[in-house]
């Protein structure tokens with residue numbers, strides 16, 4: 008096993024496009040690290056540079072205490088499981104798992120011992136003599152993992168290994184991978200664009216946008232203290248609500264009413280003009296089912312749609328946003344790869360709530376949970392930096408600006424290609 012330390016990694020493809028842009032991530036020995044972000048943000052490129060399938064333009068890739076930039080993939084001792092894991096259809100499950108060992112010329116006794124050990128861990132014992140064609144998607148996935156396990160690799164690398172499975176199986180496999188990783192204690196880097204997978208599997212999660220690392224933190228830190236609008240909008244489902252906000256002292260004027268925030272937050276937002284407030288759906292509630300709505304504020308609003316799910320309900324409240332805020336939200340929608348970001352408030356209500364479509368409802372909001380973002384930079388002004396992991400721009404603002412500028416250049420190169 009080994010730690011993987013990526014230091015200022017840059018990848019420019021032949022056309023000059025910086026697919027990965029000055030990314031530094033320290034994966035600890037035994038840690039489960041997730042790389043997450045929308046399509047094209049550079050996740051697979053980064054993973055392929057760890058394994059050695061892609062050259063590194065600049066930066067240092069350290070595995071253990073060795074710099075591996077110039078090492079061939081087979082000399083890095085890593086096991087990779089891809090989205091389209093190719094099993095050999097004419098070989099049995101046993102032989103599929105044994106394959107890398109046979110390739111390495113291992114003695115028969117060692118092969119047998121390792122295959123049986125892996126098969127036990129993966130609960131494949133009763134399938135060892137079957138062919139992959141007769142297995143379910145989840146079983147095939149486990150065979151692919153078995154092949155990775157027997158190699159005694161220093162780390163596991165996964166590139167969207169579950170994206171071909173249906174939702175139920177995906178959930179099961181997620182739990183299984185998590186259990187397996189904990190049991191084996193093996194350093195793992197896992198690529199996904201699914202924020203649920205990122206939140207449930209990762210010890211830490213690296214959120215990327217257009218080749219630039221946005222924030223590196225535990226799932227909880229990301230959820231509670233997103234460093235910018237992009238991370239705030241990407242992590243959480245349904246997503247965080249973004250509303251135009253005007254701060255005056257400790258009062259924040261929102262489209263549906265005014266709430267009070269702490270002096271500490273107010274100080275950080277002072278004099279910044281029109282801001283974007285971020286409040287998660289679950290920080291609202293039907294005021295009539297809330298036991299003692301003391302800590303927050305209540306307001307009344309017209310609810311236009313209610314989706315009742317049994318344990319909870321989602322209510323939608325449309326609102327108007329001024330053009331500056333609207334422009335930032337439209338850009339955000341684009342960055343998030345089309346997640347719908349209309350100017351409507353989504354609030355999560357207790358299943359017991361009787362609020363119905365068309366009601367003028369009394370809604371309670373927990374104003375302590377509000378975030379305030381600068382609409383020009385997207386930066387979260389009220390973030391608790393001690394509990395937010397690493398936010399790229401906060402470490403070295405000039406570095407972040409430089410990386411973003413490079414990404415813009417890259418985009419121009421791309422648009423020129425398309426034209």
Ligand SMILES: Nc1ncnc2c1ncn2[C@@H]1O[C@H](COP(=O)(O)OP(=O)(O)OP(=O)(O)O)[C@@H](O)[C@H]1O
Pocket residue numbers: 020021022024026044045046047048049050051052053200
């Ligand atoms: N061989 C290549 N030549 C040129 N550009 C490439 C090449 N491979 C990838 N890119 C570009 O690099 C960027 C990152 O691609 P990458 O495959 O790493 O994204 P990703 O985050 O894995 O996306 P997805 O979720 O769609 O798999 C993209 O803009 C892509 O167009």
Ligand SMILES: [Mg+2]
Pocket residue numbers: 050051052
């Ligand atoms: Mg990819």
